[in-house]
Amino acid sequence: LSRRVAEQLELYYNRSFAELGVDLAIGEDRSLYILEVNHKPGKPFMRTERDLELYLKSIRVPFQYAAYLAHTQAAVIPAAPPWSRDTSGCSRAELIEQIIQDGMAFYRTPYRFGAVPWSIDAFDCSSFMQFIFARSGLLLPRTSRQQSLLGYDVARKNLQRGDLLFFSVHSRTHKKGLERIxxxxxxxxGGRFLHSCKAGGVVVTELSDPYWNRLYIKGRRVIEEDGCS
Known part of the structure; x- marks a missing residue:
């Protein structure tokens, strides 16, 4: 389990480490506690020795994400980012509406390739999805290719509000498999989707638009039918 969480943290941060380990503890109630993340033996990752409060702030997001990933194998106690809502009592439909409303609130926010995670001054496509899902307590990996591995495929004719849509870009159309995304x-x-792109930043676009229709690859349903995570 520790190795699985560590591998997923690498995906989350879109960085490679020579060695990455996670110290875990299981409580008497079988709840999972994530104690520390290390990227080299004996050297802590994202830890500030002199300022405990800064350390606690810095690990808030990886705590939640690692706990979220481990959820299928153990009960968890996540530490949610301070701007995340408590969605434990909402329905799937309510959760989707919250995510979309949060996204629409950033309409016309500028596009920036490689945007810093959690920044709201500018987004690229995947940082935008990552942010609006995290606002409702659902953490996605950082890149569109990693995000495309979540959930399950949905045929275009069966797309529903809240599904993620994945496209290629001109520099990747010659690639195969995951690398095309x-x-x-x-x-x-209604045939429309919300995204952050070079042409206009955060905008709503028709899926039938010739440019995006040509680059469309697939839809994925990442929010479970039984409601909130």
Whole structure:
């Protein structure tokens, strides 16, 4: 389990480490506690020795994400980012509406390739999806290719509001499999999707638009049918 969480943290941060380990503890109630993340033996990752409060702030997101990934194998006690809502009592439909409303609130926010995670001054396509899902307590990996591995495929004719849509980009159309993916958005229904792109930043686009229709690859349903995570 420790190795699995460590591998997923690498995906989350879109960085490679020579060695990455996670110290875990299981409580008497079988709840999972994540104690520390290390990228080299004896050298802590994202830890500030002199300022405990800064350390606790710095690990808040990896705590939640690692706990979220470990959820299928153990009960967890995640530490949610301070701007995340408590969605434990909402329905799947309510969760989707919250995510989309959060996304629409950033309409026309500028596009920036490689945007810093959690920044709201500018987004690229995947940082935008990562942010609006995390606002409702669902943490996605950082890149569109990693995000495309979540959930399950949905045929285009069966797309529903809240599904993630994945596209290629011109620099990747010659690639195969996962490497073809270079863009992501969230389906709004009615043939429209919300995304962050170079042409206009955060915008709503018709899926039938000739440019995006040509680059469309697949839809993925990442929010479970039984409601909130």
């Amino acid at each position: 270079g863009h992501v958005g969230i389906y709004l229904g």
